[in-house]
Amino acid sequence: MQSFDLGKDGLRALNSALHALKGQTNMTAWEVVNPKGAHAIAAGVDAPVDITVRGSTGYYCAGMNKQATIRIKGSAGPGVAENMMSGTVIVDGDASQYAGATGRGGLLVIKGNASSRCGISMKGIDIVVHGHIGHMSCFMAQSGNIVVLGDAGEALGDSLYEARIFVRGTVKSLGADCIEKEMREEHLLILEDLLRRGEADAKAKPEEFRRYGSARKLYNFNIDNAAAY
């Protein structure tokens, strides 16, 4: 186990050490202590390693992550796992705004609540939130899945493309062009898999969720509107 004290050695040294890990490495387990809300902790990692951050983090923790499993034993500031490519990020506490924004792949698990704009413009990432999500979540989300065990705030899925949204609790309001859709067998299978991988299978069953998606009226060109352009 490589232990790193952010209070002593500083953020740049940590991220340089993590960026130096390429391909196969023997240094597969890392622990970061004294994060104290610092920004960009373990951003840009590209190696199959396991990193545990013992405390709460500031902006952009685990941003652009590739391959790594990053666990935050606290809460995460804005933009956790922003633009993640692959790997897994697990937040034990709450996440601030735009968690998982623009994520291309991998799995983001938030065991507490996520605030506004969770999964905004997501492009293939999977997000599992054990608690609630705030307003404008999944705005312009393009692909991937988000599973919310609690409630969703205002304007869920506004201007949505092809991401799938599963919510167990209430939805305060749906955004433009976001509608409830039929839950089919294939969706229950996706949910079952994500609940298991998101460490939420003991808390919720796939049948308890409703599915929301795009009505596809906003992003398809409508010939009747040709005169308006």
Added chain:
Amino acid sequence: MCGIVGLFLKDPKLEPKLGAMLTDMLITMTDRGPDSAGIAIYSGAKDGLGKITIQSATPDEDFETLDADLRDAIGQPVALIAKNTHAVVEVPLGQLDAARAALAHLRPNVKVMSVGDSIEIFKEVGLPRDVAARFDIAKMKGTHGIGHTRMATESAVTTMGAHPFSTGSDQCLVHNGSLSNHNSVRRDLRRHGMIFETENDTEVAAAFLSHKLQDGESLGKAMEATLTDLDGFFTFVVGTRNGFGVVRDPIACKPAVMAETDDYVAFGSEYRALVNLPGIEDARVWEPEPATVYFWER
């Protein structure tokens, strides 16, 4: 971008450390606002005395005989404690208006930062660490306080453009964000007799609240009115003689984190600002909801 910090103490044992705790929090927020910094401290009332915090670009000249000049003008005892570019002038409570009027006449270049029986405001251009050191904020005691680090967007980097803004007795407000309808709200408030020192958008928000409070609204109701009447981005933290409030606009893109223990309520633009507070590990830490008013009163 700007940084806000705030502390409302519930445990009187922490009161001697208020200035030190706020200074540490303020310096942590330097990279959110390196232009200027300011702090409002509610240091408690002295029996029968009120205070006016003033600022001068030429303090040696302006402050030297000011206590004697003011005493002669209002016929009452006056004490003046100079701190760098600022000074706290103490007068009998009933004489605050008379002293302020005399001050405007005696020293037209001196600016009034705050008036009240508990509040003192110190603000200047410069890095938060330097501003806090100039006024020895770390040695100040008090019941609650609010600090701000400014990255200017709406008006010039000047002492008067720094936060906190105080537009009513023992009231102050700091702001992260920008308002888009401040000119029309300012015009309306001017018609109602409110006086403005700057073209700054935040001063309008402060005066908006002061005006509501003057009309007898509660702090909570006044803060709720900002959600309907002020247009733009804001996280406001507000102080009154015995209260401390927080409100964010409905979009809530300006960050905010709060922590509460049995001993205090704390506000930070980021969690980083709170990490050195006593017992933070076990505090309830949360993000204030959009369009929701929070306030504490003692």
